[in-house]
Amino acid sequence: MKNQNSLAFPVSKDTRDAAENQIREQQKETRYDIRDFTIEYIIQKFQDGLFFVPKYQREFIWPQNHKERFIESIILGLPVPMMFLADLDDGRLEIVDGAQRIQTLEEFRNSDLKLKDLKILDSLKGFTYEDLPESQQRKFDTKALRIVVLEDATSANRRKEIFNRINTGSVKAKPSEVRRGDFESPFMQFVIRCASDAMFRKTCPVSKSLVSRREPEELVLRFFAYSDRYKVFKHDVYKFLDKYTEDLRDNFDKDKMESEFNQTMHFVNRHFPNGFAKTKNSSSTPRVRFEAIAVGTNLALRQNPNLTPGSLSWLDSEEFQFHTTTHASNSAPKLKKRVEFVRDMLLGK
Template structure:
């Protein structure tokens, strides 16, 4: 046991929690033929498709060789992973399997020719309409094992399921998933602020391989939610941000959104004026560590709430060993450390003002 001081919960309580969470995802298992899937599929932009792709899964990542390999498996009747769908008033939203389904649709509509096949290399260069009728029928009649989540499944459970099951060639960032699922006025505010020239001037570079637009939206989401609700955070960052994104979309009034926008602008302008490089580590680098950003951005906002006319800080706190320890990346899921780093910045700024 890694921690001998850990106090275990009552076994009955543990079993009850496991059963409750397990029941959050209700589903039925069925088989849809390839022909049926193709006939029912519509891009979300088209009206009333019975099977469709949600916005956060719109980009097709498979190349033609990957697509051909999948189709070869179907023609050979080699078992392939099931697809997961979500019942939305009778329509089926694809939770996982969009690459496979879109590959079927493209091929059935002669969207590309098979390529790179090894076992069935004789089919390289064939479009669907080129296949012998018997092979076309066999492919059309191939069953696709499908798990259909009940419409009553909690939205956050559906998003979490997608994250766990996602088999696409490209990992979707949390901000992109939220943008597709949690639509509303608060999300609009996040996108607006993340794309502002003010915020871009403070985050001009992102780490290699990171989508800058998505990462800025992630940072701004954390700024708004932690600024008001960081004391309520317990452990799971994703779940906490998802739940609060959904709540703010539904509950934030126009006046509240206006206040949030003004506070974001005031905080970022203060940071740009007094410590514009603070989001980056002192030793340099192109990455904005999320824990560092949270501490500085939210801590600044809280200090300005206490004293809107905060005097220029000395910035000594930014260079202390203690601050660097508080913004270690391994502290992202710790509630006490989140509170500690945010309040350290807040209190340091207020103390600077008092001392001066």
């Protein structure tokens, strides 16, 4: 019996033909074969540069327990997820998915990774690769891992899409990490450069682990996006930031945006005793606090570029604390209130 919806809304032959053509065209984008490489070979080719990590990938951020779990799986002979490489025109193989695992293999093989808390092989506590019996070292080196190798006809965009969809690592990619690959463009390069600015890093402390997860880039992007469009923001912050990034992909006022960014960073460094952080010795900066101060300051400077603020005692007020709590941080009304509160306080309204 046919579905009632299909009877009420029949798909025309032309629509089906168009769908068939699109599917066939997109299927041409992905061609691959499956190979088995030994761990020793994988590590050697990674060190030689034959296998390499592309720009859109994450930095090496697996925590100790994830590394140990992976190595334990290898030693036990348990199945591990396949890795994905892409065969490039120059003969090198781009690591589309598996950078975390390959770097962990290298770290362990070099005896730079000491096993501490294995779930099953607790007798290996304190072991490095060199401490393994020679027979187990040989088994480790010669163990073959299954690799999906994409043919060189696979486009760069398709490789990035595979990375974003598979993301088989145990540590899920953050939106800022995925966005770095999805929207590699002049605008994203500009954001990355701003996120490396010395004054920004000084006034906006970010922990080492979050730096590796692209948190500075996330904060800079929020600064620009909310400064320009906070009034039209609804509720889904990641879709909002994705659209903003796509809209400005190749067409943005670099000089104006860079000027506003620099003015805001210097203003905060000059007048705010703790910069964007809560305390002088903070090692991290809450996003909602950064948004409130950074965007609010920028809005105030747009109205008065020669602004000299009065008392900043409001930073310790209950009202400011209320506006910069994490509760409902993605709420449009709350975003509006916190940035406009800082703007108005700086302007003396």
